[in-house]
Amino acid sequence: MIGTSRTTNHPATILGNSGALLYVLFIGLPVIALLIRTAQQSDFLVAVTGDIALTALKLSLVTSVISMAVVVLLGAPFAYLLARSESLWARTVDSLVELPLILPPVVAGVAMLMAFGRNGLIGSGLESIGLTIPFTTTAVVFAQIFVASPLFIRSAKLGFQSVATDYEDVAQTLGISPWRTFFRITLPLASPAMVTGLGLAWARALSEFGATMMFAGSLTGETQTMPLAIIATMESNIDSALALSVILLAGSILVLVLLGTFTRRKWQGR
Amino acid sequence: MITERTPQMAASGWVQCKVGDFQFETDWEIQPGKVLVLFGPSGAGKSSTLRAIAGLLHPVAGHVEIGGRIVFDAANNIWVPTHERRLGYLTQQYHLFPHLTVASNIAFGIKNIDCDATKERVSDLSDLFQLSGLGERYPWELSGGQQQRVALARALAPKPAMLLLDEPFASLDTELGRNLRREIRAMLVRSPVPVMLVTHDREEALALGDAVQVMHEGRALVTGNPLEVLGQPGQGRVARLVGVENLFDLSVQERNPHDGTMTCAGLGLQLEVPLDSHISSGPSPKGERTRVTIGIRASDIILSKEDLVGSSARNRIPGQVISIESRPPGYAITLDCGQSLRCNITGASLEEMRIQPGQRLWAVFKASSCFLVDAE
Numbered sequence: 001m002i003g004t005s006r007t008t009n010h011p012a013t014i015l016g017n018s019g020a021l022l023y024v025l026f027i028g029l030p031v032i033a034l035l036i037r038t039a040q041q042s043d044f045l046v047a048v049t050g051d052i053a054l055t056a057l058k059l060s061l062v063t064s065v066i067s068m069a070v071v072v073l074l075g076a077p078f079a080y081l082l083a084r085s086e087s088l089w090a091r092t093v094d095s096l097v098e099l100p101l102i103l104p105p106v107v108a109g110v111a112m113l114m115a116f117g118r119n120g121l122i123g124s125g126l127e128s129i130g131l132t133i134p135f136t137t138t139a140v141v142f143a144q145i146f147v148a149s150p151l152f153i154r155s156a157k158l159g160f161q162s163v164a165t166d167y168e169d170v171a172q173t174l175g176i177s178p179w180r181t182f183f184r185i186t187l188p189l190a191s192p193a194m195v196t197g198l199g200l201a202w203a204r205a206l207s208e209f210g211a212t213m214m215f216a217g218s219l220t221g222e223t224q225t226m227p228l229a230i231i232a233t234m235e236s237n238i239d240s241a242l243a244l245s246v247i248l249l250a251g252s253i254l255v256l257v258l259l260g261t262f263t264r265r266k267w268q269g270r
Numbered sequence: 271m272i273t274e275r276t277p278q279m280a281a282s283g284w285v286q287c288k289v290g291d292f293q294f295e296t297d298w299e300i301q302p303g304k305v306l307v308l309f310g311p312s313g314a315g316k317s318s319t320l321r322a323i324a325g326l327l328h329p330v331a332g333h334v335e336i337g338g339r340i341v342f343d344a345a346n347n348i349w350v351p352t353h354e355r356r357l358g359y360l361t362q363q364y365h366l367f368p369h370l371t372v373a374s375n376i377a378f379g380i381k382n383i384d385c386d387a388t389k390e391r392v393s394d395l396s397d398l399f400q401l402s403g404l405g406e407r408y409p410w411e412l413s414g415g416q417q418q419r420v421a422l423a424r425a426l427a428p429k430p431a432m433l434l435l436d437e438p439f440a441s442l443d444t445e446l447g448r449n450l451r452r453e454i455r456a457m458l459v460r461s462p463v464p465v466m467l468v469t470h471d472r473e474e475a476l477a478l479g480d481a482v483q484v485m486h487e488g489r490a491l492v493t494g495n496p497l498e499v500l501g502q503p504g505q506g507r508v509a510r511l512v513g514v515e516n517l518f519d520l521s522v523q524e525r526n527p528h529d530g531t532m533t534c535a536g537l538g539l540q541l542e543v544p545l546d547s548h549i550s551s552g553p554s555p556k557g558e559r560t561r562v563t564i565g566i567r568a569s570d571i572i573l574s575k576e577d578l579v580g581s582s583a584r585n586r587i588p589g590q591v592i593s594i595e596s597r598p599p600g601y602a603i604t605l606d607c608g609q610s611l612r613c614n615i616t617g618a619s620l621e622e623m624r625i626q627p628g629q630r631l632w633a634v635f636k637a638s639s640c641f642l643v644d645a646e
Binding site: 164166167169170171172173174175176177178181184185188189 | 321324326351352353354355356357358359361363365367368369378379381424425427428434
């Protein structure tokens with residue numbers, strides 16, 4: 001009985017519940033306002049299929065898919081190294097992985113300009129062999145990888161760390177080579193964490209704005225992703241801006257739901 | 271029925287390893303179908319020995335042969351990776367793959383997972399280890415005993431040339447552990463592989479071991495018949511490690527060579543024990559000893575309410591009951607006979623004799639139940 005009275009009457013519980021209510025209103029009101037305002041507008045479908053919106057939507061999807069492919073293909077083995085290696089090199093890189101998470105995206109954009117820009121550290125060299133990165137679709141992908149990759153790498157690293165090396169040892173005593181052990185044991189066991197990381201990274205890449213603005217600009221069809229298109233159309237064509245916002249909102253909710261279902265594997269938590 | 275057609279070979283070798291500051295060294299030779307028990311406290315290097323044989327740990331020096339093949343030889347630079355050593359390795363926590371069903375776990379080490387021969391082998395092993403009908407379950411849906419059986423079946427499925435068992439019964443209750451021991455014995459008759467088993471449980475070592483090696487702080491102290499090594503260990507350190515309940519430092523009073531016994535005494539206790547020359551090989555270099563350490567197992571002592579006059583037992587010692595402790599499956603009675611003497615009896619005896627603290631009893635045991643323990 002002590003337990004129940006404590007949870008219902010305890011001052012912290014009352015404060016906590018009030019806080020929770022305020023929080024729900026604080027987050028919920030804008031979301032609902034966005035939905036209501038969008039519903040009021042003449043035609044959602046027309047706005048979505050409008051030139052600017054559709055082009056931005058396509059560009060966002062294409063660039064984020066490419067970014068995620070690069071992040072997973074290079075990030076997964078990298079995360080495995082971070083999870084298993086004790087070397088000074090690995091530990092140094094490990095702390096560096098956190099940097100893009102803390103760095104303001106705009107600064108990331110400026111920094112990338114300084115490196116890959118026309119007069120940048122290696123940009124001028126690339127330019128002379130005919131490779132231009134800034135203010136191209138490639139720059140959008142660069143910006144997304146820069147800001148979103150740590151989310152995947154961190155999560156994948158934790159996933160690999162959660163796989164006891166004993167599983168790998170046992171698999172090898174059963175005659176399975178280290179390489180095949182990785183694909184048959186380590187990867188499947190780490191996959192829930194990797195899917196979580198991928199979801200978070202994807203959401204981050206789709207919402208990328210600051211670094212893209214700086215490093216890639218806002219050229220329709222080439223570098224104007226959805227967040228940039230929202231800014232660009234907010235004044236001239238608020239219908240498009242609202243439609244794009246709702247799509248991004250829906251995408252975010254979808255990621256949340258997928259994370260909830262995909263990552264809850266049956267062998268976990270038992 | 272599972273019968274291996276390929277004749278099995280002995281497993282043998284020695285390794286010297288260094289893990290951080292810890293060093294250990296051991297050697298072994300195990301015939302097919304026989305079990306060598308590595309016995310000792312934790313930290314003695316037992317599990318690391320298994321890992322070294324499996325190639326999961328790199329020895330500094332050594333030579334390891336499995337299934338008639340040299341898989342490690344430091345001098346000749348031979349190193350066969352773990353997955354080519356043909357081993358069955360059972361860890362303490364089994365480490366069943368949580369994302370695979372029981373059937374997939376068992377079939378994991380078999381090449382050509384989808385062929386009929388594989389399915390047959392999995393179903394044979396499931397029958398052997400009483401796992402039929404559980405093939406589609408996941409590891410967390412199994413009891414501890416079932417998990418252990420799956421782990422054993424999985425280890426045996428690729429027909430290993432040697433089996434390494436690391437405290438396989440440690441996390442099971444006693445009764446279940448006993449049943450599984452019987453199953454392992456039966457399995458060894460059908461498919462005779464050399465087995466190395468690590469344990470710190472004396473009962474387990476006695477039940478499963480064909481030979482036992484006592485390890486302590488990275489060294490093999492003694493190797494031999496489990497009954498001799500664990501029953502009447504001749505070395506002081508081994509006696510303490512295997513838990514000999516009664517150890518007395520006594521002085522030799524009189525030697526009776528025609529009986530093969532001698533009389534020893536100390537602190538009010540007088541014992542008749544085997545003559546020391548019968549135990550040690552030849553007379554000790556320092557001449558005859560005057561002080562000896564005598565060990566007696568608690569289970570070798572008979573308790574009686576009266577002096578058993580007219581019995582053949584050479585030692586009949588009166589004493590007072592100090593304590594009665596429950597030591598499943600029986601009871602440990604401590605008698606004050608000048609020095610305290612521990613005896614193990616069954617619950618039935620305790621009730622029949624109505625033993626109470628303070629009661630006067632006679633401890634009766636043969637001279638041959640006493641054994642000499644070398645001082646260190």
